[in-house]
Amino acid sequence: MTEIVDSSSAPTLRLAVIGAGPAGLGLALLAARTLPRAQISLFDARPLERDVSGDPRTLALSLGSVQLLQRLGAWNAAAAQAILQVHVSQAPPTLNHPIFGAAGEPLVRISAAEQGVDMLGAVLSYGQLVAPLQAAWQAAAGAEPARLLSRFGAPVAGLKALSDGVEVDAGIAEFFDLAVVAEGGVFADQARKSLTHDYKQNAWVGTVTLADGSPPGVAYERFTRNGPLALLPLPPLDGRKRAALVWCMPQAEDEIASLSDAQRLTVINSLLAADAGPLQAISPLKCFALGLNAERSLVDGRTVRIGNAAQTLHPVAGQGLNLGLRDAYTLVEALRRSSDIDAGLRAVEWQRAPDRWSTIASTDFLARSFAWRWPGLPVVRGLGLAAMQALPPLKRALARQMMFGSR
Helix, strand or coil: CCCCCCHHHCCCEEEEEECCCHHHHHHHHHHHHHCCCEEEEEEECCCCCCCCCCCCCEEEEEHHHHHHHHHCCCCCHHHCEEECEEEEEECCCCCCCHHHCCCCCCEEEEEHHHHCCCCCEEEEEHHHHHHHHHHHHHHHHHHCCCCEEEEECCCCCEEEEECCEEEEECCCEEEECEEEECCCCCHHHCCCCCEEEEEEEEEEEEEEECCCCCCCCEEEEEECCCCEEEEEEEEEECCEEEEEEEEEEEHHHCCHHHCCHHHHHHHHHHHCCHHHCCCCEECCCEEEEEEEEECCCCEECCEEECHHHCEECCCCCCCHHHHHHHHHHHHHHHHHHCCCHHHHHHHHHHHHHHHHHHHHHHHHHHHHHCCCCCCCHHHHHHHHHHHHHHCHHHHHHHHHHHHHCCC
């Protein structure tokens, strides 16, 4: 007897997502909801029972990223601090001039109110982002176990390109029409990609306690002689206002490791703009080497790389994860619109190029510029900030770029 197969239930796409971090989980969830006939397998070396909710690493999300997570039902608003204002300023030495305002320092202020939105973005911990995403994915996989497959505790050992797909080796070689690599990692631990540059800079990260009268939801970025110093607002803890600290220093001049917490706090307070301090306390700091590590193309045959797997950037613009989520959204939309996988992937490459390369180029320029000691460079940078503040169209364009990327 000949078996009759219902072709309407057969998957039109076998998709492997490698990496269950924010970008990978976001992609898997979005594909599950948008591509109802795709069979999706999510791989990660991490066992499912390992609790990630307590991971304290800080992430800054753009408004577009928050909106995507809300759409996926994976946004924990109670665990996040909305960014209501962004202050970008430059520390001395600079040109002290009345055009820079009452303080005589260049400053750009961007507020959610003037942009007509509830928030410019939000800040929360890695654990409080990944845990809701993972819970939403597990719920979806539980409802459709034949279509959505969780492969936690299954590290992928290798990918083999085939003419019509990809062979994924996670202990057993399996065929997929398309594989998306979403595993990130830090610059120092990554294999080098097509485009790479070691900035010879360190990022010191931790948390600080703000003064009681500090306004809520303000993100500060201060351009100092040695590099950017950023404070990202965090949800209060035990009634205390807090911020995540990202403090960048050239490795050749980095003496932060030798300083006590009290000395570190004194140095940071001396660098911050007056409206950002004084800080009251500081946590132990962790140090990470900084560099650019990017693929020239997101697409290689039937393998796509997104997020930090495609581009690891300097944190000066805080756009790494946001780029990854925009990569994921564009890929799923292209697969939804086209039944031809290869045509869809070509569309992804073209559509993502302006956003990717403008962000990579601007971030790389800023990161390298802190190593330059050219006379007059701080003045030029200060004049650029002053022009941004004085010209509303320029400031509006910068705000849109921060919130949604290049469109």
